[in-house]
Amino acid sequence: MPDQEKDKSNPPAPPAEPVAPAAKPPSADQEDSQNFFGEPLVGLDPSELSGTLIVLEGLDGSGRSTQIALLQEWLESEGFAVQTSGLRRSNLVGRDIDELLAKNAVTRLTLALMYATDFFDQLEHRIVPALRSGTVVLADRFIFTLIARSVVRGINRDYLTGLYAMALRPNLTFWLNVRPETAFAREFKKAQAISYWEAGRDMSLSHDLYWSFVRYQTMIKREFEVMAKKNSFIELDGESSVASVNKLLRQRIGEHLGIRSTKYSPSSALAHLWR
Amino acid sequence: MDIVETTPKPVRADASKTTLPQPGRPIPSRAYPGALIVVEGTDGSGKSTQLYLLKRWLEIGGYRLHFTEWNSSPLVKSATRRGKQKRLLTPTTFSLLHASDFADRCERQIMPLLQGDYLVLADRYIYTAFARDAARGCAQRWLRNLYRFAPIPDITFYFRAPLDVAVNRILSGRPKLKYYEAGMDLGLSYERPESFRLFQARILEEYDKMVDTDNFVVLDGTLPVNKLQKQMRDIVASKIDLKRFAPRSQEPE
Numbered sequence: 001m002p003d004q005e006k007d008k009s010n011p012p013a014p015p016a017e018p019v020a021p022a023a024k025p026p027s028a029d030q031e032d033s034q035n036f037f038g039e040p041l042v043g044l045d046p047s048e049l050s051g052t053l054i055v056l057e058g059l060d061g062s063g064r065s066t067q068i069a070l071l072q073e074w075l076e077s078e079g080f081a082v083q084t085s086g087l088r089r090s091n092l093v094g095r096d097i098d099e100l101l102a103k104n105a106v107t108r109l110t111l112a113l114m115y116a117t118d119f120f121d122q123l124e125h126r127i128v129p130a131l132r133s134g135t136v137v138l139a140d141r142f143i144f145t146l147i148a149r150s151v152v153r154g155i156n157r158d159y160l161t162g163l164y165a166m167a168l169r170p171n172l173t174f175w176l177n178v179r180p181e182t183a184f185a186r187e188f189k190k191a192q193a194i195s196y197w198e199a200g201r202d203m204s205l206s207h208d209l210y211w212s213f214v215r216y217q218t219m220i221k222r223e224f225e226v227m228a229k230k231n232s233f234i235e236l237d238g239e240s241s242v243a244s245v246n247k248l249l250r251q252r253i254g255e256h257l258g259i260r261s262t263k264y265s266p267s268s269a270l271a272h273l274w275r
Numbered sequence: 276m277d278i279v280e281t282t283p284k285p286v287r288a289d290a291s292k293t294t295l296p297q298p299g300r301p302i303p304s305r306a307y308p309g310a311l312i313v314v315e316g317t318d319g320s321g322k323s324t325q326l327y328l329l330k331r332w333l334e335i336g337g338y339r340l341h342f343t344e345w346n347s348s349p350l351v352k353s354a355t356r357r358g359k360q361k362r363l364l365t366p367t368t369f370s371l372l373h374a375s376d377f378a379d380r381c382e383r384q385i386m387p388l389l390q391g392d393y394l395v396l397a398d399r400y401i402y403t404a405f406a407r408d409a410a411r412g413c414a415q416r417w418l419r420n421l422y423r424f425a426p427i428p429d430i431t432f433y434f435r436a437p438l439d440v441a442v443n444r445i446l447s448g449r450p451k452l453k454y455y456e457a458g459m460d461l462g463l464s465y466e467r468p469e470s471f472r473l474f475q476a477r478i479l480e481e482y483d484k485m486v487d488t489d490n491f492v493v494l495d496g497t498l499p500v501n502k503l504q505k506q507m508r509d510i511v512a513s514k515i516d517l518k519r520f521a522p523r524s525q526e527p528e
Contacts, residue, residue: 039414042366092363093372096354106350107382109424113375114351120367162420166367 037143038165044128046168051131053168054253055142057224058176059217060198061183061190062238063245066273067176068138070246071253074264075136080257083130086140090121101197108202112150116163119146123167131168136257143167144231148223152216153203172256174249175228176238180217184210242275309389310515311426313400315482316434317475318456319441320496321503325434326398328504329511333394338520341388345399348379359455366411369455373404374421381425389426394520401425402433402485410477411461430514431489432507436496438479442472 035046054071056064065086072082088094097114100106106114130137143164151157178186187194196202199209200216228235236248250262266274312329314322326342333340346355355372358364364372388395401422408418436444445452446468454460457467458474486493492510494503511517 039417042412042414091361092358092368093354096351100350107379109382110350110375110379113371113378114354117354117368117371117375120365120371121363124365124367125363156423159420159423162417162423165417165420 035169036165037161037167037169041124041128041166041168049128049131049168050134052136052172052257053127053131053139053170054136055139055144055170055173056176057141057144057173057233058238059178059180059183059220061186062176062178063186063242064140064176066242067246067249068140069270070242070264070266070273071138071249073267073270074250074262075138075253077264078259081130081133081135083126083135083137084140085122085126085137087115087145088118089126090118091125092121093118104196104202108150108153109155112146112153112155112160112163115146119143119164119167127168139170142170142173144173144224144227145220147227148220151223152200152219172252173231173233174252175224175233175235176245177221177224177235178238180214180221182239183217184213187213242273306426307386307389308392308519309395310520311385311389311395311397311428312430312432312511312515313397313402313428314432314434315399315402315406315491316432316496317436317438317441317479317482319444320434320436321500322432322434322496323398324500325432325494325503325507326396328500329507330396332504332508333396333517333520336517337522338394338517339392339522340394340396340520341384342396343380343384343398345397345403346373346376348376350379351376359453362454362460364455364460366408366413366460369411369460370404370408370413370418370421373408377401377404377422378424386426392519394515394517397428400428400431402431402482402489402491405485406478406481409481410458410474430511431491432510433482433486433491433493434496435482435493438472438476440497441479442475445471 035049040046056068058064068084072084075082088097093114097111097118100111100114127137127139147157147160147164150160184194187198194209194213198217199213200219201209201212203212203216205215206212224233227233234252236245238245246264247262250264254260254262314326316322330340330342351372355376358368358372385395385397404422405415405418409415452467452471457471458477459467459470461470461474463473464470482491485491494506496503498506
């Protein structure tokens with residue numbers, strides 16, 4: 001098919017050009033405050049927050065949720081209260097986003113703003129209350145995934161960092177770095193299928209499902225690379241075994257929380273994850 | 276502060292229209308041929324009545340137009356309803372839900388129609404969010420960035436009515452004020468009418484701040500309806516080349 005050939009030579013997407021800003025948006029690069037990327041959240045005094053916010057970022061299939069399940073068990077066994085968060089889990093719009101995605105009737109900016117609504121609802125109703133009570137919050141993805149997904153769809157980067165200016169800065173951000181090819185194999189194994197959105201099929205990158213997935217996830221990975229330095233990501237090799245990634249995570253988190261011994265082996269309930 | 280403020284605004288400010296943060300779709304500097312007219316003002320300022328009459332005038336004349344209302348996208352409706360009923364909304368999420376609603380209408384109606392050479396009439400626009408959400412405590416800088424993708428109106432009518440006039444119009448016509456409408460989430464007062472009054476006062480203050488910065492055409496909301504409508508039509512006719520939107524060919528009967 002001639003079409004497929006064309007797909008390969010096409011550049012993935014035009015780079016986001018700067019637009020004439022009506023007002024200078026706050027930038028995630030500059031350290032306006034220790035606690036936020038830019039503006040403070042309305043009505044929040046950051047000195048009240050005694051908990052720890054730990055973020056795990058990475059592509060689909062990078063092992064985030066497996067690691068979070070294990071970390072939660074480990075932290076609870078060490079006596080820490082744990083709260084988790086993730087995309088589309090808000091009471092306010094979580095289900096609405098699921099519906100929009102299923103219907104595939106949504107445009108990119110609207111979707112970006114619905115995800116932002118979902119994010120801030122969880123931040124204000126789940127993450128902040130947990131941090132106030134000294135809980136450890138394990139976040140399965142954070143603003144970085146949301147920014148990356150929108151940037152690769154052509155939404156201006158400054159616009160997005162401005163949008164998430166009131167997000168709390170995590171205490172630790174781990175990046176489980178995997179190759180898109182590995183991610184594909186893991187995702188396929190999970191569901192015996194690849195979904196429309198994780199293959200970035202709305203972006204018309206390729207008619208071929210595999211190539212669409214790999215190109216899309218490569219673009220997301222590049223965005224992570226851009227953000228990694230500015231946001232002090234701790235990069236871990238997501239391709240190594242669950243046990244060895246978990247060990248590195250425990251070491252860094254243990255250091256941060258003052259846990260001396262980071263020995264751990266999963267309970268029988270989670271043993272199946274430990275391969 | 277009566278009558279019309281005719282701040283001369285370049286009718287086709289080319290550069291000002293390239294505000295979409297969506298370089299994925301080509302939007303040239305002279306972004307679209309259509310024209311955008313919006314009305315703003317506090318609840319009870321008379322803006323919706325006036326925009327309705329303007330719309331009727333243009334409809335009867337056979338002009339190509341589209342009318343859009345604040346907070347009306349079906350896509351976001353259930354979330355907004357749930358958020359309001361269960362009182363889940365904070366100033367930030369209230370603002371973001373309305374921005375999602377606006378983005379949906381902007382991406383699917385307002386922008387395509389402006390590109391397709393339509394006259395678009397909007398009952399409330401981004402300035403409603405700037406006034407209302409700022410009154411709730413959202414940072415101006417954040418709000419301005421949030422709506423950066425919105426096309427800038429050709430005319431923004433601001434219907435200004437004194438606080439007491441506007442508030443009494445609403446309170447006499449609507450026995451029960453809703454929770455967020457009355458600004459009860461701000462904790463200004465336990466009494467809804469009193470909370471509504473205090474909230475509206477804040478919003479009015481925010482609107483007034485934008486008169487110069489956002490080129491509002493200020494109209495006196497206390498004038499008789501027909502007089503006000505005459506002013507509005509005169510301004511529209513003088514600022515917008517209405518011929519462009521007239522029926523393309525008149526079939527002789």
